[in-house]
Amino acid sequence: MWRSIASNALSLLIVVLLLCGGVILWGKGQYTTAGPLDQAICLRVETGSNMRRVSDELANQGAITNGRIFLAGADYEDKASKLKAGSYLITDGSSMQQIVDQITTSGRSTCGTEVNYRIGILSAELQVRELDPATNRYVEVLAHDPAEGEAPAEYAEVAAQSDVRYRVTLAEGVTSWQVVDALKSAEFLTGEVSNLPAEGSLAPDSYELTRGADRAELIARMELAQAELIAELWPARAEGLPLANEQEALILASIIEKETGVSSEREQVSSVFINRLNQGIRLQTDPTVIYGITNGQGSLGRGLRQSELRRETPYNTYVIDALPPTPIANPGRASIEAALNPANTDFIFFVADGTGGHAFAKTLAEHNRNVAEWRKIEAERANQ
Structure with missing residues (x-):
């Protein structure tokens, strides 16, 4: 009798273990395989949030199939306490594991709101843009020229958000004076630029930074980028x-x-x-x-x-x-x-051709014909 009970208990234990193992394998599969999202979303993780709140938000947006598995997986990988605030682009088909990795690793926002301060040839413009997850393209929601006065109230609301990303973008052909003058109006930067950078020493590019970044340090980044660029290209001349x-x-x-x-x-x-x-x-x-x-x-x-x-x-x-x-x-x-x-x-000659480009010439006679044609275009435009 006892032998029969023991045998049945052992069988039951084996069944339970098999069931547990099956559940674990199923859960692991759910955690690591592609998720249900059919369109990218922007997940915003607030400062002071926790993994359970994030799990609920992901479930509400249809990004995960099971909140408990999401939490269990994050806990098993020892990442439940490593959540970082920010805005994250969760692409379609992302697995729970991929999402956990994304929101616990760098803390660098990949979607949401971005302030892009564009310094152009004729003016500077402060642009507030939102990333549209569906198209992975930025949509401009606000544009303001700091030279025209105080920024609108909408900008102040954006600037108050902790996960807003900032960047400064230099157009090709801006002068060093224009850059420094424009940076003085960037309220999200700090510090002074004591010396005007040498003309030609700043690399036109887009520079991502954080609110409160130092102006002089930003200029130094631009100078280093240009020095590295010319050092790279000069040998290949x-x-x-x-x-x-x-x-x-x-x-x-x-x-x-x-x-x-x-x-x-x-x-x-x-x-x-x-x-x-x-x-x-x-x-x-x-x-x-x-x-x-x-x-x-x-x-x-x-x-x-x-x-x-x-x-x-x-x-x-x-x-x-x-x-x-x-x-x-x-x-x-x-x-x-x-x-x-x-x-x-x-x-050895060129002149505007009326299309935005130029007409090129090898001889002065050919150049003079191109100039005459350009003068004709100018006159026609003046009479319109």
């Missing part, structure tokens, strides 16, 4: 260029940056200036003359006068025989690459 060093490459790149906004013709514009330097022909480019007048402190706001084209300054390339002494703006990668690897052409 074409042979025989009339450029003595990296600084001269930056000078030429800045002129190219200011002469054309059409990416496909940068190498051709570069070839014109390289050909002129090789043949001892003056560069005769308006942007350098303008820089000599404004010192990079904003736009000229009018056309150049004949007296200004004749006046001898270090930046008047209608008068001086070579490159100006410094860059006239901060060039981006594409213009630096064009300066170091120009197209192989015989062009």
Whole structure:
């Protein structure tokens, strides 16, 4: 009898163990396999939240199938106490394990609200954007020019959120003075910039940072990025260029940056200036003359006068025989690459063609025809 009871108990225990093992395997499968999301969502984890609240939110949004398994998995991996506040893009099909990893690892927000301070050629703009999880694209919800006065109340509400991400974006061709002047108006930055960075020394790019970041440290990041970029590109330059060093490459790149906004013709514009330097022909480019007048402190706001084209300054390339002494703006990668690897052409002239690009010429006669055509286009536009 006792032997029969023992046998039955052992059998029952085996069944229970098998069932437990099956449940564990099933739970593990639920935790590691693709989840039910068919469209990405943005999960916001508040400061002071916990894994149970996150589990409930994920369940409400249809991102997980079982909150208990989610919690058990996070606890088993010893991640339940490592939750980090932020806004996280949870992509479609994310497993519970992937979600736990995402919200406990870096704490870096990947969706939600972003403040992007764009410093452009003519103005700076503070943009507030929201990431649309469905399209993974940012949607602008607010734009404000700090130079026009106090930011709207909506911005103050956004700035008060702890998980808002900040970035500063420099357009290609901005001057160092424009950058420093614009950064002074960025209320989310701190500290002072004691010295104006050398022209051409800042890399046009997008710089992610946190609220309260130091302005001088941000400038240092921009300088380091540009120094690393020119150090990377200089060794790969074409042979025989009339450029003595990296600084001269930056000078030429800045002129190219200011002469054309059409990416496909940068190498051709570069070839014109390289050909002129090789043949001892003056560069005769308006942007350098303008820089000599404004010192990079904003736009000229009018056309150049004949007296200004004749006046001898270090930046008047209608008068001086070579490159100006410094860059006239901060060039981006594409213009630096064009300066170091120009197209192989015989062009020594170019003029606007009315489409936003330029008409190039090898001879003065051909150039004069292009100029006449451009004057005709200008006259037609003036009469419209």
